[in-house]
Amino acid sequence: MPKRLSRSFFDRSVHEVAPDLIGVTVLVSGVGGRLVEVEAYHHTDPAAHSFRGRTERNAVMFGPPGYLYVYLSYGIHWCMNFVCERDGSASAVLIRAIEPTTGLPTMRRRRGLKDVRLLCSGPGRVCNALGVTRANNGAALDAPPFELFAREGEVDVVTGPRIGLTKAADLPWRYGERGSRFLSKPFVSTATLLYR
DNA sequence: TGCCCGATTAACT
DNA sequence: GTTAATCGGGCAA
Numbered sequence: 694m695p696k697r698l699s700r701s702f703f704d705r706s707v708h709e710v711a712p713d714l715i716g717v718t719v720l721v722s723g724v725g726g727r728l729v730e731v732e733a734y735h736h737t738d739p740a741a742h743s744f745r746g747r748t749e750r751n752a753v754m755f756g757p758p759g760y761l762y763v764y765l766s767y768g769i770h771w772c773m774n775f776v777c778e779r780d781g782s783a784s785a786v787l788i789r790a791i792e793p794t795t796g797l798p799t800m801r802r803r804r805g806l807k808d809v810r811l812l813c814s815g816p817g818r819v820c821n822a823l824g825v826t827r828a829n830n831g832a833a834l835d836a837p838p839f840e841l842f843a844r845e846g847e848v849d850v851v852t853g854p855r856i857g858l859t860k861a862a863d864l865p866w867r868y869g870e871r872g873s874r875f876l877s878k879p880f881v882s883t884a885t886l887l888y889r
Numbered sequence: 890t891g892c893c894c895g896a897t898t899a900a901c902t
Numbered sequence: 903g904t905t906a907a908t909c910g911g912g913c914a915a
Contacts, residue, residue: 741896768895769898770898772897789896817898856897857896858895
C-alpha cells in the first residue's frame with residue numbers, strides 16, 4: 694500500500710512541490726488517478742491570482758499549506774490548486790492533468806465521454822471528472838473526501854512554459870511526466886528534463 | 890455601477 | 903486552425 698501524503702508535504706517551496714507531485718495519486722471520494730501535469734504559481738508571479746494581494750476569492754492561497762484552492766475559470770470551468778509553503782506565501786500548484794486509474798465509470802458518466810485520454814486532460818476537465826467545485830474550496834488534502842498517495846518508482850519529469858497566460862508566459866513553471874498520453878498539451882522538445 | 894477580460898473547453902471549418 | 907459560451911474578480915469612475 695502506497696504511503697499517504699500529509700499536509701506537511703506541501704510546506705516547501707512551490708517549485709519543489711510542483712515537480713514532486715508528478716506521479717502522486719489523487720483521489721476524491723475514491724475517484725481519480727496519477728498526476729501527470731501541474732503548474733506552479735507564487736504571489737511574486739504576475740500571473741498568480743494572489744499577485745495583487747488577498748481577496749475573498751484567493752483567501753485560501755494565503756492560508757496554511759496542504760489545502761485546496763478552487764476557482765471558476767472563464768465563467769464556466771472549475772480549476773483546483775494545492776496550496777504550498779507557509780502562511781502568507783500565497784503560493785499554489787494548479788492541477789492540469791491526471792492519468793485516470795480509479796473510478797473510470799464515474800468519470801466517464803460525469804464527462805459524458807468514453808475516451809480515457811480526454812477524461813482529465815486539462816484543469817477544467819480534472820475538476821469535472823473528479824466532481825470538484827467551489828464546495829471543495831478550502832478543503833484539507835489529507836482528510837476525506839481527499840486521499841493523496843506518494844508515487845511509487847521513478848518518474849521522468851519535464852518542465853516548460855505554462856499554458857494560457859498573457860502575463861509571465863515565458864516562465865518554465867509547468868511540470869509533467871515525460872511522454873504521458875494524458876497531458877493537456879505535449880511538452881515542446883526544448884523543455885528541460887528533470888530526472889526523479 | 891460599469892466595463893474588460895481571463896490559470897478553458899468543445900464545436901466548428 | 904478559429905471561435906462562441908459565460909460570469910465573477912478587479913479596477914476605474
